[in-house]
Amino acid sequence: MNRRSALGRIGTFALAGTLDVDRIGEPHGRKRQNTALRKIATEEACTFAEVAGELRKVVRAGGSNLDLRLLKSIYDAPPGVEPRFLPELLDFDAKRLVDMDRHGVSMHVLSLTAPGVQMFDAKTGASLATLSNDRLADIVRRHPKRYAALASFAPQDPQAAVKEMERAVNTLRLNGFIVNSHTNNEYLDQARYWPILEAAEALDAPLYIHPRAPSDGMAAPFRDYALESAAWGYGMETGTHAVRLMLSGVLDRFPKLRIILGHMGEGIPFWMWRLDFMGAPGGRAAGRSNRLKPSEYFQRNFAITTSGVEDPLALRYCIDRLGVDNIMWAIDYPYQTTAPAVSFIETAPMSDSDRRKIAHGNAERIFRIGSQG
Amino acid sequence: MNRRSALGRIGTFALAGTLDVDRIGEPHGRKRQNTALRKIATEEACTFAEVAGELRKVVRAGGSNLDLRLLKSIYDAPPGVEPRFLPELLDFDAKRLVDMDRHGVSMHVLSLTAPGVQMFDAKTGASLATLSNDRLADIVRRHPKRYAALASFAPQDPQAAVKEMERAVNTLRLNGFIVNSHTNNEYLDQARYWPILEAAEALDAPLYIHPRAPSDGMAAPFRDYALESAAWGYGMETGTHAVRLMLSGVLDRFPKLRIILGHMGEGIPFWMWRLDFMGAPGGRAAGRSNRLKPSEYFQRNFAITTSGVEDPLALRYCIDRLGVDNIMWAIDYPYQTTAPAVSFIETAPMSDSDRRKIAHGNAERIFRIGSQG
Numbered sequence: 001m002n003r004r005s006a007l008g009r010i011g012t013f014a015l016a017g018t019l020d021v022d023r024i025g026e027p028h029g030r031k032r033q034n035t036a037l038r039k040i041a042t043e044e045a046c047t048f049a050e051v052a053g054e055l056r057k058v059v060r061a062g063g064s065n066l067d068l069r070l071l072k073s074i075y076d077a078p079p080g081v082e083p084r085f086l087p088e089l090l091d092f093d094a095k096r097l098v099d100m101d102r103h104g105v106s107m108h109v110l111s112l113t114a115p116g117v118q119m120f121d122a123k124t125g126a127s128l129a130t131l132s133n134d135r136l137a138d139i140v141r142r143h144p145k146r147y148a149a150l151a152s153f154a155p156q157d158p159q160a161a162v163k164e165m166e167r168a169v170n171t172l173r174l175n176g177f178i179v180n181s182h183t184n185n186e187y188l189d190q191a192r193y194w195p196i197l198e199a200a201e202a203l204d205a206p207l208y209i210h211p212r213a214p215s216d217g218m219a220a221p222f223r224d225y226a227l228e229s230a231a232w233g234y235g236m237e238t239g240t241h242a243v244r245l246m247l248s249g250v251l252d253r254f255p256k257l258r259i260i261l262g263h264m265g266e267g268i269p270f271w272m273w274r275l276d277f278m279g280a281p282g283g284r285a286a287g288r289s290n291r292l293k294p295s296e297y298f299q300r301n302f303a304i305t306t307s308g309v310e311d312p313l314a315l316r317y318c319i320d321r322l323g324v325d326n327i328m329w330a331i332d333y334p335y336q337t338t339a340p341a342v343s344f345i346e347t348a349p350m351s352d353s354d355r356r357k358i359a360h361g362n363a364e365r366i367f368r369i370g371s372q373g
Numbered sequence: 374m375n376r377r378s379a380l381g382r383i384g385t386f387a388l389a390g391t392l393d394v395d396r397i398g399e400p401h402g403r404k405r406q407n408t409a410l411r412k413i414a415t416e417e418a419c420t421f422a423e424v425a426g427e428l429r430k431v432v433r434a435g436g437s438n439l440d441l442r443l444l445k446s447i448y449d450a451p452p453g454v455e456p457r458f459l460p461e462l463l464d465f466d467a468k469r470l471v472d473m474d475r476h477g478v479s480m481h482v483l484s485l486t487a488p489g490v491q492m493f494d495a496k497t498g499a500s501l502a503t504l505s506n507d508r509l510a511d512i513v514r515r516h517p518k519r520y521a522a523l524a525s526f527a528p529q530d531p532q533a534a535v536k537e538m539e540r541a542v543n544t545l546r547l548n549g550f551i552v553n554s555h556t557n558n559e560y561l562d563q564a565r566y567w568p569i570l571e572a573a574e575a576l577d578a579p580l581y582i583h584p585r586a587p588s589d590g591m592a593a594p595f596r597d598y599a600l601e602s603a604a605w606g607y608g609m610e611t612g613t614h615a616v617r618l619m620l621s622g623v624l625d626r627f628p629k630l631r632i633i634l635g636h637m638g639e640g641i642p643f644w645m646w647r648l649d650f651m652g653a654p655g656g657r658a659a660g661r662s663n664r665l666k667p668s669e670y671f672q673r674n675f676a677i678t679t680s681g682v683e684d685p686l687a688l689r690y691c692i693d694r695l696g697v698d699n700i701m702w703a704i705d706y707p708y709q710t711t712a713p714a715v716s717f718i719e720t721a722p723m724s725d726s727d728r729r730k731i732a733h734g735n736a737e738r739i740f741r742i743g744s745q746g
Contacts, residue, residue, distance in 0.1 A: 187594065217593020221560065221613050225620040226659030231651035232616045235644060236609050240594050243605045247598040263647065270643035271608060273684035274636065277709075278604035286599030311646035317690045336650075 038106045038360040039345060040148075040369060043210070043262045043307040043330035045113035047089040048135055051128050058119050066213035066228035067115050088334030089113055092139050096333070097146060103338045105331070106360070109367060110136055111150040111178040115212045118155060118183045125154030129164055137172035148175040148369050150208055155183040158192055162199040169203045175367040176206040176260075181241050185215040188241070189248035197254045206258040206303070206366055211238040211266070230308060230335070239266035246297045247279050249289030257301055258366065262330060264314050265304035269321050272298065298322070303366055305330040306358070310344035315358075324354045328363045411479045411733040412718060413521075413742060416583070416635050416680040416703035418486035420462040421508055424501050431492050439586035439601035440488050461707030462486055465512050469706070470519060476711045478704070479733070482740060483509055484523040484551040488585045491528060491556045498527030502537055510545035521548040521742050523581055528556040531565055535572040542576045548740040549579040549633075554614050558588040561614070562621035570627045579631040579676065579739055584611040584639070603681060603708070612639035619670045620652050622662030630674055631739065635703060637687050638677035642694050645671065671695070676739055678703040679731070683717035688731075697727045701736045 052075050059068055059076040077083040088095060092110075100108065112132045117125035129152040136149035151168030153161035168174045177200055179188070188197060188209075200207045211234030214222050218237070222228040242261055245251055261268065268275070275294040283290070290297070299322065306315060307330035318327055331341040345359050364371045425448055432441055432449040450456040461468060465483075473481065485505045490498035502525040509522035524541030526534035541547045550573055552561070561570060561582075573580045584607030587595050591610070595601040615634055618624055634641065641648070648667040656663070663670070672695065679688060680703035691700055704714040718732050737744045 185593070189597075214591070215594060218587070218591035218595070220558070220590020221588060221617065222591070224562075225617060225661045226656060227613070227616060227620065229651070231620065231648060232613065232644070235647070236613065240600070240605065240609065243600060244594065244598065247600065247604065264643070267640050267643055270637070270640055270687060270690070271605070273687060274608070274682050275604060277681070277683075278602070283599060288598045308650070309647050310650075313690060313693050314643060314646060317643070317686060320686055 037104075037346060037355065039104060039329065039342065040107045040109065040360045040363040040367075041105055041331040041333065041341070042109045042260075042305050042328045042363050042367070043208070044108035044110055044333045045085075045089060045335060046092065046110050046136075047086075047113050048132055049090065050131055051112065051117070052086065052090070054120055054124060054128060064216065064219070065119070066216075066219050066222060066233065067119065069226070070213075070229055071115075085334050092143070092147070097143075099333070099338050100146065103342045105338060105342065107146055107148060107369070108331075108333065109148045109150060109175060109363065109369075110139070111208065111210070112136075112152045114180040114210050116152050116178065116180045116210075118180055118212075120154070120156075122154055122156035122160070125156050126160045126164065129153050129161075130167075133164065133168045133172055133174060137174060140174070148367055150174060150176045150178040152178060153196070155179060155188070155193055155196060158195045162195050165196070165199045165203060165205075169205050174205075175369065176208060178208040178210055180210045180212040181238050182212070182215040185217055187215075187244050189244045189250045194250065194253065197250065197257055201254040201257040204256070206260050208260040208262070209238060209241060210262060211235065213237065235263055235266050238263070239268055239271075242266060242268055242302070243275070243279075243294070246275070246294045247283070247288045247290050249291065251297050251301050252289070252291045255300065258303065259301055260303045260305060260328075260366070262305045262307040262332070264306060264309040264311070264318055265302070265322075268294075268298065268302075269304070269318050272321060299326075302326065303328060303362070306341075306344070307332040308336055310340055312344070312348040315348055315350070319350065319354060324350075324357050325362060326366075327358050328366065329359050410477075410719060410728065412477060412702065412715065413480045413482065413733045413736040413740075414478055414704040414706065414714070415482045415633075415678050415701045415736050415740070416581070417481035417483055417706045418458075418462055418708060419465065419483050419509075420459075420486050421505055422463065423504055424485065424490070425459065425463070427493055427497060427501060437589065437592070438492070439589075439592050439595060439606065440492065442599070443586075443602055444488075458707050465516070465520070470516075472706070472711050473519065476715045478711060478715065480519055480521060480742070481704075481706065482521045482523060482548060482736065482742075483512070484581065484583070485509075485525045487553040487583050489525045489551065489553045489583075491553055491585075493527070493529075495527055495529035495533070498529050499533045499537065502526050502534075503540075506537065506541045506545055506547060510547060513547070521740055523547060523549045523551040525551060526569070528552060528561070528566055528569060531568045535568050538569070538572045538576060538578075542578050547578075548742065549581060551581040551583055553583045553585040554611050555585065555588040558590055560588075560617050562617045562623045567623065567626065570623065570630055574627040574630040577629070579633050581633040581635070582611060582614060583635060584608065586610065608636055608639050611636070612641055612644075615639060615641055615675070616648070616652075616667070619648070619667045620656070620661045620663050622664065624670050624674050625662070625664045628673065631676065632674055633676045633678060633701075633739070635678045635680040635705070637679060637682040637684070637691055638671075638675075638695075641667075641671065641675075642677070642691050645694060672699075675699065676701060676735070679714075679717070680705040681709055683713055685717070685721040688721055689723070692723065692727060697723075697730050698735060699739075700731050701739065702732050
């Protein structure tokens with residue numbers, strides 16, 4: 001593995017977004033809401049026809065997995081019923097750019113939408129991750145000022161995943177990675193996935209842990225009232241994943257790993273006092289081996305985005321709790337609409353300096369996006 | 374059932390704590406930290422030898438239930454190992470009062486510690502709830518200025534539970550009820566438990582939903598790193614319970630039911646924007662029938678306590694999000710120590726008026742505790 005040499009190459013990567021002059025998709029003269037504030041949206045979903053086709057097969061195969069409910073409505077809508085979100089997910093050159101222009105959004109950091117390739121068999125997953133990453137690299141090449149992108153990988157085969165992660169950064173120059181919480185009901189703290197964490201750290205590229213529905217082993221109470229998805233279950237699943245990473249001690253092995261959580265940190269910032277009080281180092285008898293307090297890991301290893309939580313009070317709390325430097329704005333397009341997300345970042349009470357960091361500055365640093373817009 | 378007549382009798386109940394003059398357990402001349410601020414601690418744990426003995430049998434019977442880990446350390450410690458917390462849980466007349474006096478705590482609102490009687494068979498559970506409630510009433514009679522108490526009931530037999538709830542309020546004059554989240558992996562939104570919710574509403578007595586470890590159907594990811602208990606799992610279990618109550622629509626049937634959540638609201642205040650956005654009325658297709666937004670239920674039907682979360686920032690967020698009138702202070706004695714909890718309520722930044730409400734005023738109103746201290 002050439003991770004050390006990869007590090008040398010990444011130095012120039014920070015400028016990748018600014019090298020080409022590309023006016024395709026630039027604002028078409030429409031009125032921007034606030035052109036003075038560069039807005040980089042950091043959790044923006046997309047897919048490709050091949051992935052959508054395989055997800056339709058997953059839906060039709062059925063099973064008890066709780067993601068299937070949403071997946072059916074998107075990828076296997078009954079005849080005559082409009083598939084939810086699918087046209088928007090598949091689009092990069094038309095409606096998406098118009099939406100961005102209309103609302104003054106400078107850039108989408110694109111990522112293959114949940115559950116990514118994680119519900120496929122290992123071979124299909126690896127193949128579709130490669131396809132997705134190639135397509136994303138092409139899209140970013142065509143619209144370098146409008147798009148950055150996170151690479152997918154198939155955790156089902158960790159060794160193959162590492163190879164694809166290296167290719168995605170070293171060759172395709174993508175801006176980080178995305179994984180959708182559990183894979184086959186397993187979490188990244190388990191030793192078989194450590195090569196993935198090791199690769200993300202060595203490549204100095206952030207790993208966005210995006211939600212999916214609760215894993216089978218915690219699914220039961222979420223089967224009623226559609227609790228499995230964005231209203232509640234996504235946060236319980238993804239927050240639990242992050243707490244496993246902190247209390248397992250695995251982050252002591254990968255001290256420079258950078259993890260991103262959406263949805264205002266998946267509840268963890270609010271629980272930080274209790275996590276520290278109950279999860280301080282020294283819990284070996286309980287099976288924990290964390291050397292740091294959860295808040296120390298969170299400060300060192302995590303960043304959060306505002307996706308899906310357009311709440312000025314929660315943002316204020318997070319700025320005060322975490323500091324402003326690891327908070328990034330997001331829309332969660334097309335699952336949430338752009339206008340209120342833009343209004344949120346433009347109007348939530350904070351200093352101008354904080355607003356610039358959250359709207360674009362932190363994303364430029366964390367995702368190595370050119371700062372010249 | 375005589376719930377209507379019960380309502381009439383409750384009118385005088387608000388003064389129950391002030392009728393007797395009882396100096397037993399009053400401060401023994403020790404220096405109080407802040408005698409000017411009455412401090413009523415609202416989630417204070419206790420048990421009785423009979424309950425402890427039955428819990429030891431539950432521990433020895435074994436099984437996969439995640440509460441058994443903590444229960445073993447308390448109720449079935451190996452020979453030569455000090456049982457955790459048990460002496461403090463069993464004490465009402467000695468160490469507990471000394472601890473209260475030393476730190477200027479006016480009153481404990483006592484409750485039978487988790488999992489209450491909910492892991493026993495229905496008959497044993499009902500019998501021990503009666504025993505616990507009788508004992509608590511006696512303790513409150515002996516120390517009316519130092520103790521109030523919440524009644525237990527055994528949800529395993531909802532009809533018997535209702536009878537005991539009526540007795541606990543109408544005859545014993547206890548101050549509300551406590552239930553420890555799920556019972557046999559079932560939640561209170563299920564129709565068989567509606568009589569319990571109906572009784573609490575009719576008796577105009579609050580129902581404290583206290584944590585226990587995640588139910589079997591969501592337990593798997595919590596089996597590692599001791600995630601099942603206070604560090605993380607308690608909040609996921611209890612928060613999920615509360616969200617089920619909101620999104621099921623069951624609170625439309627019991628609009629005056631008052632539910633109390635500990636631990637700064639079990640995460641729900643932080644998720645409120647997203648809960649509203651994703652859980653607004655109209656989700657019938659998803660199996661929901663809530664007529665109000667989650668935040669509207671939370672405002673109308675819930676109060677929270679600060680137990681286990683001595684975080685001024687989280688408290689500030691909750692005051693701003695929920696308003697100050699439904700937030701109460703708690704220690705979680707003996708699981709957490711008194712001094713830092715007292716320091717928290719005495720020093721966290723807030724107005725004097727807010728401090729008085731959180732330290733005692735809201736508890737006096739919600740639990741009908743005499744305000745003359």
